[in-house]
Amino acid sequence: MRHAPALLACLALFAGSCAAEDLAIVVAKSVPIDNLSSEELGKIFRCEQTEAPDHTKLQIFTREKGCPERETMLRVVYQMPEAAYNRFFMHLVFTGQLTAAPRVVASGAALKSLTAGNPGVVSYLRQSQVDDTVKVVKIDGMAPGDPKYPLKLAP
């Protein structure tokens, strides 16, 4: 029992390190999108809504298969597993609604650079990777860090 305080301290540290990090939806600073409803977010990432309010053509970029950020988007926004996601976008391409599935970028830093430099690119980053080169879009009025923010990375 004399080790109990130390054990509790270790558990607290472990729990802190496993706390869910939020996933931020980001756009270039010039894009006039500040807030999206969950429904609008889904429509944009499913390529059903392809223009911003100022008629900027929106372009979705995504992380690679198996990446925790992508898994979070599949779980919360697409609500489908990887295979269904692949089939969903192949179907859009096959029916002529898209000419190609969202492009994959294998690093958060590259996604941030792409987003910052290209108005119209919509992507997602870990909250810890966000800086002032990109704009974070609120979801249902909530910003990353809000306890009720919907896009939480799985621990």
Place this chain on the structure above:
Amino acid sequence: MNRLAHPRLLGGLPHRVSSVWVLVLALAASAPIPAAAQQAQPAPSVDTLAKRIDQMESEIKALKEQLATAQTQAQDAAAAASVAEPTYPSLNFHGFGDTQYEYTSDQKNFPNRFWLGELDFYVSAQIAPNTSIISENVLSADPSTNNWSFEAERIFIDYKFNPYFNVVAGRFHTEIGYYNTAFHHGTWFEMDTHRPWFLEFEDSGGILPVHMVGVSVDGEIPSGSANLHYWFQVGNGRSYDSALTPQNPTQAEHVDNGRKAVNIALTSKPSWAPGFQFGAGFYHQDVSPQTAVPGTGVEGFDVVPSVSLATEDETIGNVSVIYNGRDGWTFLNEAFLIGHRPTGDTTHHTFAAYSEASKKLGAWTPYARFTYVNSPASDPVYNLIQTTGLRYGPTFGLRYDFTDYACLKLQYDLTYESSSEQEQAPTNDVTFQVAFTF
């Protein structure tokens, strides 16, 4: 204490560091040292050498980090540049195919067989920011001759002005109901091994004008939570010349008359009913049925002498209720009412419908469908292409996606058929299909 026996060197330090020390000391011992230097500078202590190695390791680590940062920045810049300056045309290619084994109880007319489905080459290309091309070319075998033929099933150019106005020109799938534009020639996308009978392609026994050569305009309708989308299409429509019907009823170049088919459709994906899609549409064409004079001409050519029948109004109304839920359930329900009214005659109505349900359970998807078609023998158009009568029955199947891009389907069909002349015994079909994409 002997310095080499110091615990930091032999016991307290990691083996790698000990090895470094041994190497450094060996080099130091073997190096020629000027006599003056030996006298003027005492040998550096082990602690001093350890500090210098630590310093060098820190510098190497910093250099590696700088190199990694520079490489990442270069990759980021390259990726950003590739987006900023897209190249045209950007091509996207897919292929679809299937092979199957089919057993039917009607062995007299349809012996059990292995057979190849369509080999579908699909190419889409973005040729400008708002302009794309879609081409779907299919290679398939004629079951009556085993001859392979190649056909451009879809080829069109698509210009998107904005989300509300999109123009397509070429050969496309008519926006007639849901199934016809949700599923094209790749059976991998379809749950079942085949389309509902009446929605089969024109050259495979289907009764609807599923292809159109012409112009299509579509777009969103600002409608709030109703999320409406419209289509307006004008084209050649379908031929009911019996000389063309078995092979090429889609009027790609040859046309029966100068009057064009018109199709309008409206769909809604309401926000308040996630997963649901409601649709309705109306198609009209003045058709000029022609029947070949028996025993003349050469099969497969459109020069067979024919006799023109009365021009008729063809009207097709359709409604659909679709549910594609995130919960894995899919329900497809469509109904068509087809009318043929010869000049000076009454309208002959054909009713066709199907309902399909499936539930995805991991890689397995059980499904069921019920299909119904009732076409009166008095309909002169469907009489011409020999599709009158009552036909209905259930389908049960199981799909297994054994990879992301290939699946197995095992399907059972029970079909009842009857016509005004006779009622046939029901047929039982079992199909085992492998469908894939690449």
